[in-house]
Amino acid sequence: GDSVTQMEGPVTLSEEAFLTINCTYTATGYPSLFWYVQYPGEGLQLLLKATKADDKGSNKGFEATYRKETTSFHLEKGSVQVSDSAVYFCALSSQGGSEKLVFGKGTKLTVNP
Amino acid sequence: DTAVSQTPKYLVTQMGNDKSIKCEQNLGHDTMYWYKQDSKKFLKIMFSYNNKELIINETVPNRFSPKSPDKAHLNLHINSLELGDSAVYFCASSQDWAEQFFGPGTRLTVL
Numbered sequence: 001g002d003s004v005t006q007m008e009g010p011v012t013l014s015e016e017a018f019l020t021i022n023c024t025y026t027a028t029g030y031p032s033l034f035w036y037v038q039y040p041g042e043g044l045q046l047l048l049k050a051t052k053a054d055d056k057g058s059n060k061g062f063e064a065t066y067r068k069e070t071t072s073f074h075l076e077k078g079s080v081q082v083s084d085s086a087v088y089f090c091a092l093s094s095q096g097g098s099e100k101l102v103f104g105k106g107t108k109l110t111v112n113p
Numbered sequence: 114d115t116a117v118s119q120t121p122k123y124l125v126t127q128m129g130n131d132k133s134i135k136c137e138q139n140l141g142h143d144t145m146y147w148y149k150q151d152s153k154k155f156l157k158i159m160f161s162y163n164n165k166e167l168i169i170n171e172t173v174p175n176r177f178s179p180k181s182p183d184k185a186h187l188n189l190h191i192n193s194l195e196l197g198d199s200a201v202y203f204c205a206s207s208q209d210w211a212e213q214f215f216g217p218g219t220r221l222t223v224l
Contacts, residue, residue: 034212043117043203043215044156087154100161100169101213106154 002027006090006104013080013111021075021107023064023090031092033057033066033073034101038087047075047088080111116140117216119204125222126194133190134219136204144168145187146213147179148203156203162187191221199223 007022025031032051036044048057053068064075073090090104117138126132138145146169147159161169165181176192191198204216 036215038154041217043217044205044213045215046212049212089156100158103156106156108154 002031002092002094002102004090004092004102004104006088006107008105009087009107009109011107011109013109015082015111015113016079017111019075019077019080019084019109021088021090021109023073023075023104025071025073025090025092027071027092027094029094030068031094033064034091034093035062035064035073035075036089036091036103038089038106040086044089080109082111082113085109085111117204117206117214119202119216119219121219122217123220123222125224127224128194128196130194131190131192132194132221133188134202134204134221136187136189136216138185138204138206138214138216140206140208140214141185142206142208142214143184144207145181145184146205146207147187147189148205148215150201150203150218152200160187160189194221194223196223 003026034049035047037047038044048059050057050066056065062077087106087108089106091101120135144163146161150156159173160179162181178190181187201218203218205213207213
């Protein structure tokens with residue numbers, strides 16, 4: 001079945017450091033890919049998405065590129081802030097209109113001042 | 114206005130009790146979901162309803178019964194609560210291709 005593997009956390013960075021959170025997937029067909037973010041005590045929010053190969057999703061300084069050849073969708077940000085501290089989830093939605101999201105296990109990011 | 118709301122936010126109860134969690138969305142979406150997030154933050158879909166019809170049921174025990182009185186509401190009733198049911202339960206809704214909007218979560222603690 002479909003699955004998402006993302007790097008284990010926690011990740012701790014200093015403010016203004018470069019962030020990469022790795023995400024790879026296994027899916028039949030051509031899934032859509034997503035990054036969701038969960039701030040402490042809140043529900044998940046969509047951060048960015050990409051629906052086809054070579055698409056780049058971007059939002060709030062975060063970027064991720066849909067790489068079909070490596071089945072990856074790594075999340076990057078050039079300069080993190082304390083306010084970026086959260087849990088980040090990579091997810092996919094398989095072709096077929098099921099609207100079913102499969103999530104990775106989440107990566108907790110802590111940014112220190 | 115809150116887009117997806119859940120009540121209660123916290124629920125503490127004894128093993129064996131029956132409890133319900135309510136979810137409402139005011140986004141006009143056709144599809145609603147229940148997810149369970151365990152203590153390690155792993156998030157797994159439980160159910161999905163589209164226009165009040167069950168479309169996803171992910172091998173959840175029969176003790177869990179979702180009910181959708183209309184497309185804006187999806188409630189979750191849990192019978193005979195067990196320790197392993199302790200988790201955060203999230204409701205979500207969507208209209209487009211899998212772009213889901215999540216509620217704030219209900220933290221259930223079974224003692």
